[in-house]
Amino acid sequence: MVARGAIGLSISAALVVAMLGTATRGFSALTTDTARALDVAQTPVTVPEIGLVDMDGAAHTLRDDRRSTIVDFIYTRCVTVCSAMGGVYQRLQSEIGARGLASQVRLLSVSFDPAWDMPMRLGPYADMMHAEPTIWTITTVVDAGALPAMLQAFGVRVIDDGVNGFVHNAALHVVDPRGRLVAILPIDAIGEALDVAEMHSRTRTARR
Amino acid sequence: MVLAVLAVTAAAVAIIARGPLEQTMQRHMLVQLPMLFGTGILLEHAIARRSGVPATRRGWNVQGVAGLLFVSGVLATWMVPRALDAAVEHLVIDALKLLSLVAAGMIAVHSWRVASAIVRTFVLGNMAWMTATIGMLLLDAPERLCTSYGASDQQETGIAMIALTIVGVVGAAVYAFWAPPAIAQTARGE
Numbered sequence: 162m163v164a165r166g167a168i169g170l171s172i173s174a175a176l177v178v179a180m181l182g183t184a185t186r187g188f189s190a191l192t193t194d195t196a197r198a199l200d201v202a203q204t205p206v207t208v209p210e211i212g213l214v215d216m217d218g219a220a221h222t223l224r225d226d227r228r229s230t231i232v233d234f235i236y237t238r239c240v241t242v243c244s245a246m247g248g249v250y251q252r253l254q255s256e257i258g259a260r261g262l263a264s265q266v267r268l269l270s271v272s273f274d275p276a277w278d279m280p281m282r283l284g285p286y287a288d289m290m291h292a293e294p295t296i297w298t299i300t301t302v303v304d305a306g307a308l309p310a311m312l313q314a315f316g317v318r319v320i321d322d323g324v325n326g327f328v329h330n331a332a333l334h335v336v337d338p339r340g341r342l343v344a345i346l347p348i349d350a351i352g353e354a355l356d357v358a359e360m361h362s363r364t365r366t367a368r369r
Numbered sequence: 370m371v372l373a374v375l376a377v378t379a380a381a382v383a384i385i386a387r388g389p390l391e392q393t394m395q396r397h398m399l400v401q402l403p404m405l406f407g408t409g410i411l412l413e414h415a416i417a418r419r420s421g422v423p424a425t426r427r428g429w430n431v432q433g434v435a436g437l438l439f440v441s442g443v444l445a446t447w448m449v450p451r452a453l454d455a456a457v458e459h460l461v462i463d464a465l466k467l468l469s470l471v472a473a474g475m476i477a478v479h480s481w482r483v484a485s486a487i488v489r490t491f492v493l494g495n496m497a498w499m500t501a502t503i504g505m506l507l508l509d510a511p512e513r514l515c516t517s518y519g520a521s522d523q524q525e526t527g528i529a530m531i532a533l534t535i536v537g538v539v540g541a542a543v544y545a546f547w548a549p550p551a552i553a554q555t556a557r558g559e
Contacts, residue, residue, distance in 0.1 A: 165429050166431035168429070169428075169429035169430050169431070169435040170438070173439040173442075176439055177439060177441070180443065180469070181442060181445060184449040184452040185451065191449055191450055191451060192451055192454075192514050192516075193450070193451045193515070193516045318454075318517065320519070330513065330516050
């Protein structure tokens with residue numbers, strides 16, 4: 162009877178450790194965002210090559226530049242997390258200038274609301290943000306059908322907020338010139354994002 | 370029979386109304402999860418009335434400790450924000466959630482019956498602590514913890530979980546005060 166009791170308790174304890182361990186990515190992450198960031202840091206993810214279009218109607222992709230790209234996802238009507246992101250991107254932009262990283266790092270904002278954020282609406286937003294065209298490009302997807310795959314690859318989840326807007330997770334996504342997502346960092350990790358982006362840029366590799 | 374029908378109905382509602390029930394964190398954590406756990410409780414009562422515990426099953430769950438540890442583990446797992454997101458996004462994970470919670474409900478009934486007052490008090494205290502802590506965490510977190518749910522939903526869920534803890538603890542205290550002999554009598558193990 163004592164042996165059975167000990168076995169029973171051991172099985173139960175093992176199950177509990179297995180369940181909690183699985184739920185928390187081996188006791189390393191309580192949230193989906195943290196787990197995703199750890200996964201990407203460990204194994205970079207190649208993001209789908211999706212057609213983007215900027216305010217002038219010019220086409221872009223995530224692989225059309227020798228520079229690394231810091232990507233964020235926004236919608237221009239957003240007044241909460243996106244305006245914070247706007248501030249963060251303005252600081253990134255001035256840091257890129259100050260550190261002389263313009264040939265290694267670029268900024269890319271992608272709207273996940275192509276129905277509203279047509280190219281003609283991206284212009285005023287870019288003006289409002291004082292986006293420097295050589296550093297910071299504001300785009301939306303050409304084909305809305307390609308959006309879910311892109312958001313999935315970046316680990317961005319967009320949900321309806323019930324009042325004609327969206328709730329979404331915000332982060333700095335660093336993509337290397339080959340289109341590999343190499344880091345997902347918190348929006349206040351400006352210095353770290355620039356360091357990682359510079360490290361992965363082609364210009365830097367060429368210079369070595 | 371009535372209990373079995375009730376149990377199956379509750380499980381069916383939890384599955385069919387998956388969409389609306391998992392649309393907000395409050396409904397997911399405070400309606401659907403308890404529904405599934407309750408399904409297990411009803412199911413175990415329905416089955417236990419028909420047959421006693423066979424000799425081969427005795428001795429594994431001394432004082433219900435092994436069982437209640439498993440139950441606490443299941444409940445803790447489905448309070449992890451990443452687990453909730455996964456359940457919303459992946460049907461397979463949601464199925465695992467259903468199975469684990471129903472199993473936990475069934476095991477809880479059996480284990481509670483054989484647990485002594487000390488074990489019961491420990492488990493209740495531990496659950497209260499866990500629920501209140503998660504509630505405060507949800508209330509205080511500066512960021513959204515679930516990618517599936519908004520910030521205000523998260524805070525309201527936090528408040529509800531703290532309220533639930535207070536009601537549970539006060540309820541348990543009142544019960545313990547009014548029914549001490551019943552609890553004392555169950556302190557006998559399996």
